[in-house]
Amino acid sequence: MRDEYDKITPDNFYNTEKDAKLAIAALYYNSITKVGTWSPGLFVQNINSIITLSDISAGDMMMCSYGTNPWEYLRTHQWTESNGYGTQNVFNYYNHISNARIVANQIEQMDISDNLKAALVAEANAVGGWKAAILYDFYGPVPYxxxxxxxxPAELVYPERPTxxxxxxxxxxxxxxxxxxxxADYGPNFGRINSSIANMVLLRLYMNEAARTGDAAFWTKAKECAEKIINSGSHQLMNNYSDVFSVNNTKNKEIIFATPSDYSFNTMMWHAEALPNNFPTPGGGRSNSWGGYKILWSFYDTFDPNDMRLxxxxxxYTTPDGVEISRQNPVDNRHGVGDGAIPVKYDLDPNQVSFFQGHDFIVYRYAETLLAMAEILNELETTASVNAPAITQVSKEGTTYNSDGGNTAYSFINAVRVxxxxxxxxNMSKEDLRDAILAERSHELYCEGTRRMDLIRYQRMTNGNGDKKFDDDQDKFLFPIPIGYINEYKGNLTQNPGY
Structure with missing residues (x-):
């Protein structure tokens, strides 16, 4: 009988620790890693693309200058079940949840040390939980x-959607x-699931569930997650906002999770998408980039002019040819600032290779944990069991500001503000502080994928016409289930309301 070495079977895989670790690594492929350019028609399913999808579909923060259809249809919520404009592609994560569970179940049966087994099973399940949380955010419950x-797997069964x-x-x-x-590991395991990342996923989930259900128990659960992240001692605020996004500070301790950049595999292309083609580069040339992402002027105007995050x-900017481009002289919608300001976000990489910059793509930051804690404490009208960092900063105007390093909602929001x-x-009312926290989140976390879920939590998701009380179609809080999956499930997969 001929031996076959090119097939993976239960007899030749999941036999060694290396097998288990390889199976875990495969769960990250093409979802948390493997970055690519993104368009609603050709969607590379990874965390980075989801960040852009989230902030553009929020409607009030950013847009893309590539063209009206499909980009503006996405921003202004004109998608339907048959024309998803990018909303349909994240549903592919559905299969990834099952893959993660299968890996966890296989590792459970292995003869390896109990500690290693527990850690690997927890990692596999957490990757599946992360995908499930993303799907729940965009689509609501999915079949499980x-x-x-x-x-x-040979028996075709179509489970119904849970509540x-x-x-x-x-x-x-x-x-x-x-x-x-x-x-958290800022060494060779950077980018893999750890306890802080797991608590960040649950923190976001619990906050939105608290707002959706009105059940204060979810705020309490969210508080526990935030306190665990802070208590870990693994994270801290950088002294300056811009330092967080510097190519010289990759893997800094404000980052809770980023997808590691690698020119040969996991490429970071934010500037390729965002910068106009005439934007100056450190070497004195032109970026030759694609002029896509823009910060809407209406959102830009919500910043305090003294905000260092600007x-x-x-x-x-001034082009290499000496043309001064500004709001008064926008020159062009796409390769200028006619559509809005340019979200550079990350500093320019002097060693950039083609369109690939050397930054890691940041997904979760410690600053978000602090702002989440401020929101939680305000909603629960309580204090934390941990303290916010005490921050001192000299403003643009030369005034020295200090945050108190205490354990109140003000302590946590002021650490970020200062x-x-x-x-x-x-001394603000609960309602006014709630609004201030929402504004602070938008200014701190712009272009980091939080705006859509924040507006939903605050019931301010709009149809692209700005930040105001929701007055259009609440069914747009969720994306439509792709028609292909509806048909595949032969009537067992119900469509979301409104589609």
């Missing part, structure tokens, strides 16, 4: 096969082993 169904409550419980179950995950947004050179907040 039982272990029995997964064990018999929202049941699916949240499913996501929580996939993170049950998060205490077995390692602490350093990452180019409202004006770092940006802004005056600390004091």
């Amino acid at each position: 096969p039982t272990d029995e169904i997964l064990a018999n 929202k409550e049941d699916f949240v419980a499913i996501i929580e179950s996939l993170f049950e082993g998060k205490d077995d995950l390692p602490e 350093s990452g947004i180019a409202a004006s 770092r940006a050179g802004l005056e600390p907040l004091t």
Whole structure:
């Protein structure tokens, strides 16, 4: 009988620790890593692309100058079940959840040390939980096969969608082993699931569930997640906002998760998408980039002019040919600032190779944890068991501001505000502080993928006409399930309301 070495079977795989680790590594491929350019028609399914999808579909923060269809249709919520304009592609993560669970189940059966097994199973399940949380954010609950169904892939079974409550419980179950995950690693394991990343996923989930259900228990759960991240001692604020996004500071300790950049595989192309083709480069030439992403002027105008975070947004620039481009002289919508300001966000990489810059793509930051804690404490009207960092900063105007390093909602929001050179907040009503936190999140986290979920949580998701109370179609809080999956499930997969 001829031996076959080119096939993976239960007899030749999941036999060694190396097998288990390879199976875990495969779960990251083409979803958390493998970055590419993004367009609604040709979507590379990874965390970085989801960030752009989230902020453009929020409607009030950014847009893309590539053309009206499909970009503006995405921003202004004109998608339908048959014309998704990019909203349909994230649903491909559905299969990734099952893959992660299969890997976890296989590792459970291996004869390896208990500690290693617990850590690897927790990692596999957490990757699946992360995908499930992303799907829930965009589509609501998705079908979730039982272990029995997964064990018999040849038998076609189409499970129905769980309720929202049941699916949240499913996501929580996939993170049950998060205490077995390692602490944050800024060395060789940077970019892999750790306890801080797991708590960030749950933190976002619980905050939005608290707002959706009105159940304060979710705020309490969110508070526990934020406190665990802070208590870990693994993270800290950088002294200056711009330093977080410097190519010289990759893997800095403000980053909770970023997809590591690698020119040969995991390429970072933010500037290729965002910069106009006449934007100056460190070497004195032109960027020759594609002039896509823009910060809407209406959003730009919500910043305090003294906000140091504006350093990452180019409202004006001078081309290598000496043309001064500004809001008063926009020159062009796409390769100028007619559509809006330029979200440079990351500093320019003098060693950039073609369109590939050397920055890691940041997904979760410690600053978001601090702002989340401020929101949680304001909603619960309580204090934290941990303290915010005490920050001192000299403003653009030369005024020295200090945050108190305490454990109140003000302590946490002011740590972020003071770092940006802004005056600390004091003595506001609960409602006014809630609005201030939403504004602070938008200014701190612009172009980092939080705006859509923030507006939904605050019930301010609009049809692209700005930040105001929701007055259009609440069904747009969720994207439509792709028609292909509806047809495949032969009537067992119900479409979201409104489609």
